Amino acid sequence: MLRAVNQIAQISLLNLRNLPARAGSSLVAVIGIAGVVAILVAVLSIAAGFRETIASTGAADRAVVLRQGSTSEMVSFVGGDSARLIKNAPGVRFVDGTALASAELFVIVDLPKLPAGTPANVPLRGVEPAAFAIRKELKMVEGRPFRTGTRELIAGKSAALSFAGLEVGSTLRLAGNDWQVVGIFETGGTLTESELWCDARVLQPTYRRGNSFQAIYVQLESEAALAKYRWTLDNDPRLDVAVERESDYYAGQSQVLTDLITSLGLVIGIIMGAGAAFGALNTMYTAVSSRTREIATLRAVGFQRLPIVVSVMVEAVVLGLVGGAIGAAAAWWMFDGFRTSTMNWQSFSQVAFAFRVTPDLLVLAVAYALVLGLIGGILPAIKAARLPVATALREL
Amino acid sequence: MKYLPLIWKNIWRKKARAIFTLLSIVMAFALFGLLSAVRAAFSGGVELTGADRLVMVHKVSLIQPLPFSYMGRIRATPGVEAVAHATWFGGYYQKPENFFGQFPVDPENYLSMFPEILLPEDQKRAWLKDREGAVVGRRTAEQLGFKIGDRVPISGSPWRRKDGKEAWEFNVVGIYDGAEKGTDTTAFMFRYDYFDEARARGKGLVGWYTIRVDDPDRAAEIAQAIDANFQNSPAETKTSTEKAFAQGWANQIGNIGAIVEAISAAVFFIILLVAANTMAQSVRERVNEIAVLKTLGFGPFKVLGLVLGEAFFLALVGGVLGLMLAQVLVGGVGKVLERFLPIFYLPSEAVTTGLVIAALVGAIAGIVPGIQSMRLPIAAALRRG
Numbered sequence: 001m002l003r004a005v006n007q008i009a010q011i012s013l014l015n016l017r018n019l020p021a022r023a024g025s026s027l028v029a030v031i032g033i034a035g036v037v038a039i040l041v042a043v044l045s046i047a048a049g050f051r052e053t054i055a056s057t058g059a060a061d062r063a064v065v066l067r068q069g070s071t072s073e074m075v076s077f078v079g080g081d082s083a084r085l086i087k088n089a090p091g092v093r094f095v096d097g098t099a100l101a102s103a104e105l106f107v108i109v110d111l112p113k114l115p116a117g118t119p120a121n122v123p124l125r126g127v128e129p130a131a132f133a134i135r136k137e138l139k140m141v142e143g144r145p146f147r148t149g150t151r152e153l154i155a156g157k158s159a160a161l162s163f164a165g166l167e168v169g170s171t172l173r174l175a176g177n178d179w180q181v182v183g184i185f186e187t188g189g190t191l192t193e194s195e196l197w198c199d200a201r202v203l204q205p206t207y208r209r210g211n212s213f214q215a216i217y218v219q220l221e222s223e224a225a226l227a228k229y230r231w232t233l234d235n236d237p238r239l240d241v242a243v244e245r246e247s248d249y250y251a252g253q254s255q256v257l258t259d260l261i262t263s264l265g266l267v268i269g270i271i272m273g274a275g276a277a278f279g280a281l282n283t284m285y286t287a288v289s290s291r292t293r294e295i296a297t298l299r300a301v302g303f304q305r306l307p308i309v310v311s312v313m314v315e316a317v318v319l320g321l322v323g324g325a326i327g328a329a330a331a332w333w334m335f336d337g338f339r340t341s342t343m344n345w346q347s348f349s350q351v352a353f354a355f356r357v358t359p360d361l362l363v364l365a366v367a368y369a370l371v372l373g374l375i376g377g378i379l380p381a382i383k384a385a386r387l388p389v390a391t392a393l394r395e396l
Numbered sequence: 397m398k399y400l401p402l403i404w405k406n407i408w409r410k411k412a413r414a415i416f417t418l419l420s421i422v423m424a425f426a427l428f429g430l431l432s433a434v435r436a437a438f439s440g441g442v443e444l445t446g447a448d449r450l451v452m453v454h455k456v457s458l459i460q461p462l463p464f465s466y467m468g469r470i471r472a473t474p475g476v477e478a479v480a481h482a483t484w485f486g487g488y489y490q491k492p493e494n495f496f497g498q499f500p501v502d503p504e505n506y507l508s509m510f511p512e513i514l515l516p517e518d519q520k521r522a523w524l525k526d527r528e529g530a531v532v533g534r535r536t537a538e539q540l541g542f543k544i545g546d547r548v549p550i551s552g553s554p555w556r557r558k559d560g561k562e563a564w565e566f567n568v569v570g571i572y573d574g575a576e577k578g579t580d581t582t583a584f585m586f587r588y589d590y591f592d593e594a595r596a597r598g599k600g601l602v603g604w605y606t607i608r609v610d611d612p613d614r615a616a617e618i619a620q621a622i623d624a625n626f627q628n629s630p631a632e633t634k635t636s637t638e639k640a641f642a643q644g645w646a647n648q649i650g651n652i653g654a655i656v657e658a659i660s661a662a663v664f665f666i667i668l669l670v671a672a673n674t675m676a677q678s679v680r681e682r683v684n685e686i687a688v689l690k691t692l693g694f695g696p697f698k699v700l701g702l703v704l705g706e707a708f709f710l711a712l713v714g715g716v717l718g719l720m721l722a723q724v725l726v727g728g729v730g731k732v733l734e735r736f737l738p739i740f741y742l743p744s745e746a747v748t749t750g751l752v753i754a755a756l757v758g759a760i761a762g763i764v765p766g767i768q769s770m771r772l773p774i775a776a777a778l779r780r781g
Contacts, residue, residue, distance in 0.1 A: 028670050035666040039659045046652060069562060071492045075554040108457045118647035121457060175456045264434065267729055268427065272663050275423030278416040279670040285412055343648040
C-alpha cells in the first residue's frame, strides 16, 4: 500500500517536473480550458449582477400591493379610493398618526442612453412623501429632494450615469412640460437607483392617470405583520388587490432575464466545454505518446499500472486547474464591476447594474475546469497503462 | 482525385487524434451556429422588417396610448397607403410564466398590413364573423396546446372589463404561420371592436399605429409630415421606420448580447486555433514519410496538395457537421428559450459564413506545414526521422 503511494508520488512529481518540456502542447490545452471557463464565468456574472441588483431592492419588513393578477407595477392599476383603504389597513406602521405608506405611479420616459444616445425606457416613479421614510436606504448625494406639488424630479445615481440629461440643474421635457432635475440619490446599488422620482400628484395629470396609482408601498409594523395585513386586504370586498412581501416581489422581478442569461451561459459553457475537452484529450494523448519509452521503462523496472494512470491524470488535472484559474482570474479582472444597463422585460424599463463575479462562480469555474481536465486525462491514462512494455521500449 | 485514398489514410493515421480534432471543430461550429441564432433573436428581427412600413408611438413613451381618432388623419397624409393599429394587452394564460404578446387589432387592416402573417382564408372569414374570435401564432398554439374551437381565458391584463370579470375569454378561430422562418409566430390577436366595447376605461385609445407608405425612399419625409399633424395636440407622436423601431428595441436590451457574443467569438477562435495547431502538428510528425513520398517522385505541389487536402477535409467536415448540430441544438434550445426569445432560428447567412470560416481554418492549418513540406530537403529529413 505504502509502496503504491510512494510510486504514485514519485512518478507524478517526475511527470510534473517534465511538464515544461511539453510546454507547447500543454499550453494549448490550458488556453482552451481557460477560454471556456472565462466565458462561463463572464456570462453567469451578468445574471448574478442583475439578480443581485434587483433582489437587494426589497426589504422583508415592507410590502407591495398591486392589483390582483398583476405581475409587475407596470401593468397594475389601483384606484385612489382603494389606495386610501390599503394605506390605512392594520399591519401598517404609523408614525405620529400617519401611515408609513406611499401610493405610487410607475411610468417610463424616453431618454438617450449613454454613450450612444439611443432612446431608452427610463423608469419614472411618482411617490408620496412617506416614500422617503419607507426607503430608509435612500440618501441624497447631490442637490435636494423635489418639492411637493412642483415639476421637479430627482434621479438615482445609476440612472444619472447611464442616461443623458440627468445632471442637477438640467431640464427634461415630458409631455409638453419642463421638469427640473434638482437632486441625485443613492440607495446602495439597488434597482431604485435606476429610477427617477417625482411627486405622484404632479405625475398623475401629466400621464392622464386621474386619481389612480399603480402600486402601494407600505412599511409593516414588523416582518410578521404581513399575515395580518394580507388577511385584511384579502377580506375587504371593496378591494381587488394582492399583497406581497417587498423582498419576494423584487426577487421575482429578475426571474425572466436571469433565467434567460443563465440558460444561455450554461448552454454555451457546455458546448464549448466539450470542444475544449477534445482539445485536452489530444494534448494528453500527445503527452502520453511522447513519453511512450519513458513509461515502458518505468514499467520494466517494476512500477505498477496504477501509479502510471494516476500520474497521467494528475498531469491532466493540473493543466485543467491552471486553465481554470487563469480563466476565472481573467473573467474576474475583466468583468467584475463592469457597468451596463439593459431592459428588464418584466417592467419594460431600463435597469442599470454591474456584473458580479461571485465567489460561487469562481468555485464553479475551477470545478468545471477540473472536470474538463479529468475527461481529457482518463482515456490517455488508460492507454498509457496498457502499453505493452516490450514493443513500447522498441518504439522511437 | 486518385490521391484521395492517400489523404484519407493520412488523416486516420492516428485515429484518436483525428476524431478528437474533428469533434472539437464540430463543437466550435455548433457554438457558432447557436450564437448566430442568439444574435438574430437579440436584434429582434431587425432584418425582417418591412422597408415600406412606419411605426408611430406616443412621443412621451411607447406605453402612452394614442387616440383611435388619429387613424383617419394619418391615412389622409400624402404618401400614406394604409394604416393599422394594435395595443399591448399584457395578459397571460393560466399562470404568469405563460406570457406571449396579445394584441387587439382590426383584423382586415392588420392582416393586409402584415402579409407575412399567413392565415387560411376560411379561418380569416371565421374571425370576421366572431366578435370574440382570436387568432394565434403556431408557436404559441403548440406551446400552450391551443386548438381551433377552444375558448381560452387570458388574465392579468391591465385592461379591466367593465362587467368586472377578471379574465377575458376568447374563441380560437385561427392559427397562423409565418411566411419566413424569422416571422414571429407567438402573437395572439383578437378583435379591437370587442375589446373597445368591453373595456372599463381607455375607450377609443390604441397603443401604436403601423403605417404603410407608397415610396420607401421617402419614408423619413412622410414620417415627419405625419408627426406634424399632431404637433401641439395632447398626444404628440413619434413616427419612425419599422427598422429603426426594431433597432431601438434592440438597443434597449443594450450591450449584454454583444458582450456574450464577443467573448464567445473569442473562445470559438481559441478552439479553432487549438484544432489547427493539432492538425499542423500531425503533419510535422510525419516529416520522414513526406521525404519518402518526395523520393518516390511526388513534386512539391503534389505534396502541398496532400497536406492542404488533409487540413481542408477535417475543417470542412467538422464545419458541416457542426452547423448541422447547431441546427438541431437551435431547435432544442429554442424550446427552452422560446418564452424569452420568440424568434429563434439559424439564419442562412450564418451557414454561409460558417463554411467560409471552416475553409479558412483548413487553409491556415494546412498552409504552414504544407509549405514546409514543399521545401523539405529530402536527405536531411530522412536522416532526422
